[in-house]
Structures are given as C-alpha cells and as structure tokens.
Amino acid sequence: MRIAAIDLGTSSTRALVFEDARFTGIAASVETALAQPEPGAALQDANEVLAALVQCLKRVRAAGPIDCVALSSAMHSLLALDAGGQALTPAFTWADNRAAPAATRLRDSTAGADLYRRTGVPLHPMAPLSKLVWLKQSAPQVFERAARFVSLKEFVVHRLFGQWLVDPSIAGASGLYDLETGDWCEAALAACGVGRERLSRIVAPTTLLSGLAPDIAHATGVDAATPFMLGASDGCLANLGAGLLAADTRRRAVLTIGTSGALRMAVPSPAPDAAMRTFCYRLDQGEFVIGGATNGGGLPLRWLRDNFAQLRAGLAGDDPYAVLSSLAEQAPVGAQGLLFHPYLAGERAPLWNAHARASFIGLTFAHGPAHLVRAVMEGVLFNLAMILDVLEELAGGPVDEVLAGGGFAKSSFWLTMAADLFGRDLLVADNPESTAQGAALMALKATGRVASLAQAVALLPVATRRLRPDPARHARYAHIKRVYATLPATLAPLYPALAELGRAP
Numbered sequence: 359m360r361i362a363a364i365d366l367g368t369s370s371t372r373a374l375v376f377e378d379a380r381f382t383g384i385a386a387s388v389e390t391a392l393a394q395p396e397p398g399a400a401l402q403d404a405n406e407v408l409a410a411l412v413q414c415l416k417r418v419r420a421a422g423p424i425d426c427v428a429l430s431s432a433m434h435s436l437l438a439l440d441a442g443g444q445a446l447t448p449a450f451t452w453a454d455n456r457a458a459p460a461a462t463r464l465r466d467s468t469a470g471a472d473l474y475r476r477t478g479v480p481l482h483p484m485a486p487l488s489k490l491v492w493l494k495q496s497a498p499q500v501f502e503r504a505a506r507f508v509s510l511k512e513f514v515v516h517r518l519f520g521q522w523l524v525d526p527s528i529a530g531a532s533g534l535y536d537l538e539t540g541d542w543c544e545a546a547l548a549a550c551g552v553g554r555e556r557l558s559r560i561v562a563p564t565t566l567l568s569g570l571a572p573d574i575a576h577a578t579g580v581d582a583a584t585p586f587m588l589g590a591s592d593g594c595l596a597n598l599g600a601g602l603l604a605a606d607t608r609r610r611a612v613l614t615i616g617t618s619g620a621l622r623m624a625v626p627s628p629a630p631d632a633a634m635r636t637f638c639y640r641l642d643q644g645e646f647v648i649g650g651a652t653n654g655g656g657l658p659l660r661w662l663r664d665n666f667a668q669l670r671a672g673l674a675g676d677d678p679y680a681v682l683s684s685l686a687e688q689a690p691v692g693a694q695g696l697l698f699h700p701y702l703a704g705e706r707a708p709l710w711n712a713h714a715r716a717s718f719i720g721l722t723f724a725h726g727p728a729h730l731v732r733a734v735m736e737g738v739l740f741n742l743a744m745i746l747d748v749l750e751e752l753a754g755g756p757v758d759e760v761l762a763g764g765g766f767a768k769s770s771f772w773l774t775m776a777a778d779l780f781g782r783d784l785l786v787a788d789n790p791e792s793t794a795q796g797a798a799l800m801a802l803k804a805t806g807r808v809a810s811l812a813q814a815v816a817l818l819p820v821a822t823r824r825l826r827p828d829p830a831r832h833a834r835y836a837h838i839k840r841v842y843a844t845l846p847a848t849l850a851p852l853y854p855a856l857a858e859l860g861r862a863p
Contacts, residue, residue: 359425361801362418363794365592366407366431366510368392368451368617369660373414374791375421376798378807379817381789386417392451397861398712400453400703404437404445404513411514415578424580426805428797429589431511432617433531433639436486438493438504439513446500449510450489452618453653453703457483457492458712464488464549471634476543478630478638478648479533483704483712487533490550505556511589512558518574518586519567524558526640527591527647535560537628537640563590563642564804587804592793593651594641597622599796600761600787601815604645611649611749611757613776613784614792615766619655619738620707621745622647623753635708635748642800642811648752650707650745654700656765658716658734661702666727683771686732691778691831692838693729695720698737699846704857708744709846713853715860719845735772736835739779740842746780759783761821763792778831779839786823 361376369392375384388410393401418424434452437445450456464470465481479485483492486507494501508516509532512524529535529542534550534557536543542554565588575582589595593614600612604626612622625646630638638648656679663678697719704712718733750756760782766772767790777784789795799814808814 359802359805359807360423361426361428361798362415362424363428363797363801364411364414364430365791365793365797366411366429366514367592368402368432368453371407371410371414372791372794373418374794375418375424376795378802379795379799379814380819381791381795384418384421386414388413392453393448398454398456398458400451400455401448402435402451402510404449404510407449407510408514408517412574412577415580419579424584426585426587426801427580428587428801429511429515430592430595430793430797431509431528431589433528433591433593434484434486435510436489436507436532437510437513438500439506439508440503441505443506443516445513446504447493449513452484454489455483455704455712457488458704460491460495461485461488461712464491469545469549473533473546473549474634475630476536476538477533477546478530478537478628480634480637480706480710481533482706482710484706485531485533487546487550490552494551506558507552507556508558515567515588518571519569520571521567522558523561523565523588525563525565525588525590526560527563527594529560530639531591537630537638537646540640561588563588563800566804585805587797587801589797589800590641591639592616593620593622593649594639594647595796595800596763596792597624597647597796598641598799598811598815599792599794600763601818602761603812603815605812609753609755609758610761611746612761612763612792613742614762614764615655615738616764617656618651618653619742619764620649620651621742621749622649623749629752631748631752635710636752645811648749650748652700652707652738652741652745653703653705654716654738654741658698658700658702658738662731662734679769682731683735683769685728686735687771688728689732691834693733693736694724695722696725696729696733697838697842697845698733700734700737700741708741708748711850711853713857714846715853715856717849735775736779739776740839743780743839744843757782759785762786763790765790773825777825777827779835781827781832781836783827784825785821786825787821788819
C-alpha cells in the first residue's frame with residue numbers, strides 16, 4: 359500500500375511516500391512563514407499551511423498513485439474561528455509567548471498542580487489553555503465572537519472533509535484534555551471559560567476519513583475516495599516511527615530535532631512529573647509519551663542562516679545547513695569556551711520560562727563564525743542533555759541508547775556531536791523522518807494491514823547506523839556541561855527584565 363504521510367510543521371509542510379513501512383524516497387516540502395509581528399508573537403497563516411499541504415500532495419501524487427494519506431502535525435497551535443469556519447485570528451504556535459502572564463497565574467494558582475496532574479501539560483504559554491486565558495483578556499471581542507477554537511490540523515481536516523475532529527495527542531497538547539478520562543478536562547475548560555461545544559470531537563488517531571472536498575481532490579490529483587487517516591501529533595508519531603513503544607523492555611529515548619527539539623520516552627499509562635518538568639501525551643490505547651521539548655531546535659540555525667550576512671554569502675547555491683555544519687567542524691569541541699543558550703523564543707523544557715533569553719557567553723576576539731555556529735549546535739544539544747537528565751531521574755536509571763530522528767539526523771556531524779555530548783550510543787534509522795514514518799506505521803493499523811502498532815513497528819528496517827561516543831570528547835563535554843547548566847539559574851533573575859527591555863520601542 360502506498361501511503362503519503364503528511365507532516366504539518368512550524369516552518370514547513372512535508373509529504374513522504376511509503377510502500378507499507380518502507381520509504382520510497384519520494385518526498386515534497388514547502389516552506390511556510392512563521393510571522394513575528396511583535397515581541398513574543400509567533401504566528402502561522404492557516405490558509406498558507408493548507409496551500410502547502412495541497413502543493414505537497416500534488417507533487418507526490420504526480421510520482422504515482424496514493425492509496426492512503428496519513429496526517430501528522432506540530433502541537434500546541436490555536437486559532438479562533440467564526441460560525442462559518444473562517445479564521446478570526448492567525449494560528450498562534452507553540453513559540454508564541456504572549457500568554458506568559460496568563461500561564462504564570464495558572465501555574466501559581468491553587469488549581470495549578472491539579473491542572474498539570476490531570477492534563478500532563480506544563481502550565482506554559484505554549485499551551486492553548488494559557489493562550490485562551492490570554493485571548494479572553496487581551497481580545498475579549500474576538501474571544502466572545504469565536505464559535506470554535508481549534509488547532510491547525512483540525513482546521514485542515516475540516517477544510518478537507520467538513521468535520522470537526524481531533525485525535526487524543528493534539529487534544530492533549532492543548533492542556534484541555536484529561537489523561538485519565540480520555541475526554542475534555544472540565545477543570546481546564548472552567549479555567550479558560552470555554553465550553554466543549556466550542557471544541558472538536560475527540561476520536562481515535564486511526565480514524566479513517568473519505569469524501570475529500572472536490573476542489574482539493576482536483577487540485578492535488580488525489581481521488582476523492584482515498585482514505586485519509588486522522589493521525590496524531592508530530593512528537594508522538596516520532597516515537598512510533600523510531601520504533602519505541604511502551605512495551606519496550608530496554609530503557610531507550612527518542613531524540614528529534616526539527617524546528618524545535620525534544621527527548622521522549624514511552625510509558626503504558628499517564629505519568630506526569632510531580633515537579634511539573636515534563637509533558638505526558640496519549641498516542642493510542644496503552645501508549646503514552648513523556649518527555650521535554652525545547653524551543654531551540656533547528657530554529658537557532660535558521661536564525662543564523664537568515665540574519666548574518668557573512669554566513670549568508672557562503673550559503674548561496676548549496677544546502678545552507680550542510681554548509682553551516684561544515685563551518686562548525688572548523689571549530690574545536692566546546693567552541694573554544696563559547697557557550698550558547700538557545701532561548702530565542704523563551705524556553706520550554708528544561709526551564710519552562712517564557713522570559714528566558716538566548717545568550718552567547720564567553721565571547722572573545724578569538725572567536726569567528728565557525729565558533730558561533732558550533733556553539734549554537736552544541737548549545738541545542740547541551741539543553742537537550744539537561745532534559746535527558748530529568749528523564750533518567752524519572753525512569754530510575756540511565757538511558758541505554760538514544761534513537762535519533764528529525765531533520766538534524768541528516769547531518770553526520772551533528773549526530774556524532776550528539777553521541778559524544780550525551781555519552782550514549784545513538785541509533786539512526788535509514789529514514790530520519792521519524793514523524794512521517796510513524797504516521798505511515800499507524801496507517802497500516804488503521805487500514806487493517808496489521809493488527810497492532812507492535813506488528814507495524816516489526817516491519818521497520820533495522821537501524822544500521824550506530825554511533826558510539828568518543829570517551830575523550832565526552833569527558834570534555836561533561837566538563838563544559840557543568841558550567842553550561844549553572845548559567846540559566848544564574849541569569850534567571852534577569853530574564854524578566856531582559857524580556858521587558860525587548861518589548862520597549
């Protein structure tokens with residue numbers, strides 16, 4: 359069966375074609391804008407995302423027939439719609455931090471700990487729960503006029519099939535979903551003043567939809583009777599695509615770095631952290647994902663690519679990220695004492711501090727472009743290593759190996775750096791697009807090709823690339839990490855003032 363797996367990301371929409379569990383090499387990608395019209399804002403145009411999906415489907419359909427389409431999407435987006443389904447707002451993404459005051463009030467309230475325990479979502483501006491409280495206060499007319507509040511994936515699904523549906527992982531990422539009951543959380547709904555009639559119906563991720571809108575069918579060349587699987591969130595599907603299920607007896611974690619980054623593990627039941635340092639989402643029955651996501655994944659490299667003239671001059675005509683990696687290789691391990699904290703959009707894990715700000719620390723006349731790029735790449739990984747420390751604490755012991763996926767897995771240099779910095783074996787699949795791979799595996803279950811997700815995972819090719827850490831480089835990184843990890847707490851008292859300075863005209 360030929361499956362087109364669609365990933366609605368923050369910076370691009372992608373489509374990859376699989377024959378059962380095997381990636382065919384057929385893919386399409388369309389970049390989408392992340393608008394930042396004011397400090398703290400991070401917005402997407404829902405119609406632009408829809409148009410990108412149409413273009414991607416058209417391109418892969420031109421390469422051959424499509425038997426099924428499987429959907430996945432970034433988490434935490436929110437847009438308000440009127441009664442006719444038209445957008446009253448852009449899509450507020452996970453990177454939009456303007457709900458920070460609302461998130462702080464929720465976290466510090468008497469209900470804060472209970473909300474986290476019920477939903478598994480840290481009280482942070484990434485979550486639509488916080489965004490709804492903020493929207494109600496900052497734009498009450500829009501809030502009252504809105505007939506529905508949905509994610510980007512729900513908007514797209516309605517445009518394709520005319521139904522308001524949401525899977526448990528996208529619902530869970532909203533902060534409005536009760537992990538125990540599998541339904542909307544009454545306490546969270548009361549906290550933001552939204553009734554369930556303004557939300558979509560929660561259904562299984564394996565739900566199949568057919569009857570594609572005629573204009574979309576015409577524009578893409580996809581037959582209107584082709585089944586579309588509702589699918590799940592990118593993070594949860596990345597775990598599945600890497601082959602990680604709750605029944606796995608090995609202590610393993612999945613590392614993905616795309617626009618953002620995350621480390622995740624699989625557990626069989628809800629497992630929120632008493633200290634509220636991690637998230638917990640439901641993928642499917644008996645399959646939950648715990649972990650921590652960082653705002654600083656690939657975005658800091660994109661920031662370098664787009665904003666530094668000297669770097670841009672050397673990137674023309676080539677894959678800019680490959681060029682950046684080559685440049686970083688010219689600098690030594692540790693970038694000669696230059697440290698970068700990747701908090702360009704505030705931070706989720708491990709800080710959960712929307713006021714956090716990025717910083718280069720240790721800069722001297724000895725540093726050049728190569729050191730800056732290497733410091734950025736190392737900084738993203740140091741931050742993820744701090745998340746790994748938390749997961750190992752919760753798991754009761756060290757992770758045996760890390761499964762790598764996402765866009766960063768295309769860079770051998772960054773993968774080697776990750777193995778050295780984490781001090782763990784790194785396994786890399788032949789197809790690093792683990793989110794799309796997970797969507798394809800779930801589609802096999804949805805269409806009856808396999809009876810369970812375990813049977814689908816058994817079809818995955820065995821990962822042939824195993825990167826082992828270099829002991830000397832790991833020792834160097836372990837020494838640097840001790841300094842790196844102390845700096846956010848040292849700077850934390852200054853973050854609110856820095857954030858305020860950034861908002862000044």
